[in-house]
Amino acid sequence: MSQDTIKATLIVDKSFVIAEVDKRIYGSFIEHLGRAVYGGIYEPGHSTSDIHGFRGDVKSLVRELNVPIIRYPGGNFVSGYNWEDGVGPVEDRARRLELAWRTIEPNEVGTNEFMNWAKEVGSEVMMAVNLGTRGVDAARNLLEYCNHPGGTYWSDLRRKHGVEQPHQIKTWCLGNEMDGPWQIGQKTAVEYGRLAYETGKAMRLVDPSIELVSCGSSSSAMPTFPEWEAVTLDHTYDVADFVSLHQYYGNRDKDTANFLARSMDLEHFINTVTSTCDYIKAKKRSKKTMYLSFDEWNVWYHSNESDTKIEPWTVGPPQLEDQYNFEDALLIGSMLITFLRHADRVKMACLAQLVNVIAPIMTEAGGTAWKQTIFYPYLHTSLYGRGVSLQPIVNSPKYDAQDYTDVPYLDSAIVYNEEADELTIFAVNRHLEAGMLLKCDVRGFEGYTLIEHIVLQHDDLLAVNTAQEEKVKPAKATGTVCKDGFVETLVSKASWNVIRLGKGSLN
Incomplete structure (x- = not known):
């Protein structure tokens, strides 16, 4: 040697069994942000696009990754989104100011278009509901529109829109990062807990078969972490199946040895949330185990250091387009390894995001689609990390x-x-x-x-x-x-x- x-x-x-690996830990995320949708998965007129405007080269790369579930439509976007704007004839849809990222949302892609695209790439959808500017009524109506067979106002409206069979979406997020001051309709822990519980209760009356994800902290660095989890779960524990975790890492100090060790912080984060869930379980004398949905995670810092200014109120501007290097791929590998070692509690995870926006897949407008460095650890675990x-x-x-x-x-x-x-x-x-x-x-x-x-x-x-x-x-x-x-x-x-x-x- x-x-x-x-x-x-x-x-x-x-x-030495930990648990069966839930294939959904290899999930991803598409938000109406930057070029994730417009110029990413959707580009009418591109040489590979289908009759609906979705790029075929992107679909091929997503299929190669074998992504089992994709979170949609946000993210911060969902807290100001009226889902009704994204259904019905495209020519009749309203163009809206999108306040989370200060762009124009043309609503050319909405619920039915995305559901069809997800089916084509072999993915289920984790649908998020707006608990920022909206609440119980909008959420239960969206669920009825998506999952009820027919014979009611919202389900028949879906059928009128050309979708005869229900989408049967199983997994639903009760809002997004509601503790964050950047979030439209930010809530206190008690406000969110009460609203999420009542929303989840109504949604389960519409469709008892669904799974619900309660919002956890926006990151482990939030000053209210993990008190937020304890307070919100005290309200949502009986109605939710998962609590969400979000975490991004960077190497701004150019200290690679420290950067590659950040998966140890991830491990601590998972252990802390698990302990908090089990505390609430004990407090409630519950027999139910709360599982973890790590529905936002990635390396994210390159684009934050850019001086590029985005012109506001445009459609699909290039936002948060990190160019990943080799050391980023190493940390992504360690983060996936950490999820696998916690397969007993981490049952879902969504690499945020999938195309162009902090993503493994990049596209050129009118040109090619290509693989970033982080594509490969994600690919390998998705293909070979299924089992026990x-x-x-x-x-x-x-x-x-x-x-x-x-x-x-x-x-x-x-x-x-x-x-x-x-x-x-x-x-x-x-x-x-x-x-x-x-x-x-x-x-x-x-x-x-x-x-x-x-x-x-x-x-x-x-x-x-x-x-x-x-x-x-x-x-x-x-x-x-x-x-x-x-x-x-x-x-x-x-x-x-x-x-x-x-x-x-x-x-």
Whole structure:
């Protein structure tokens, strides 16, 4: 072993079960913001667009990611949105001032158009209702419009609009970030808790089969966190199934070692919200477990540092278009690993967002669509992270960063797919200078051999992908062996790794 190599070990066993992975942790988010809709998924006249104006190249990339659920239509947007503006004949729809992002909303894409698009890309929809400027009545009417078969005013209006069968939307968000002073119709915890409970109660009377998400704090940095969760859940616990978490990270200080350790903050966030949920469960003597919906998460800071000024009151201006680099992809990988290690409570998560706005997919107006660096960890976990999450027993050297101590260089999650007879090891080497000699004990998986070892690595941590050049892309690692119940490999410095084992053979 050279001085530029460290050692780590990993023990994997079928009995170390955390929970079944809910496929919805690989969800995403489309908000009426920037070029996410107009110029993103929707661009009439584009060479790949269908007869409804939706870009075919974007649909192909979304299908490649195998996104199971997409949150819609916001976000901050939803707190000022009148859903009735987005249904019926497009030529009759009102153009509105969109106050959250100070743009014009033409309402060319609304509920039915988005539902059709989501069906085409194979995704369910997590629909958000407006609890900023509106409330119980608008929410129950939207649900009736979407889910009731017919024979009532709102369901028959949907049928009149050309949608005979109900959309049957299962998952609904009770507002968005209602603790935030930036939110239209910001509420106190008590105000929100009461409104969300009454809204959820009415919605369940319309359709008892739905799932409801209660708004948690806008981030763990909010001064009211976690008191907001405790107070609001005291009201909504009996009607909601999930509480939301939102978190974004950045590297403004250009301290990569500290940046890559931020998934430890994510872990603390999850543990704190889980504890708060369980406190309310105990307080209410409830038998129900509250689950977590991490329905906004990503790296987000590049576009905030831009001096670009957006002309207000335009349609689909370029907003929040972060250009992601390689180190961003490493943190995204660690965040996904963290969700997998908490699969017992984190049941949904939405990478925010999906196209153009802080997104893995970017588009050029009239041109191509392309993959950002963060596309790949998201892709790999979505494809290979389905099954049972197993608790990894990790022995790794550690380091201290500016904000964190005892940070393991090896960050790992394990997923066992019994149906496919496959085991996948997801691993990030956080060491910026040294490769890692990794030895994995997989003796509990007799007869398994190496299928492939995928690695995402680049010597330049700031390397980015563009429409013209894909600098950061996965490759097949060589030198990885699986023999006598052990996997041995040299993991590259600062790298994302996917080691797949199964009853197949080496590719």
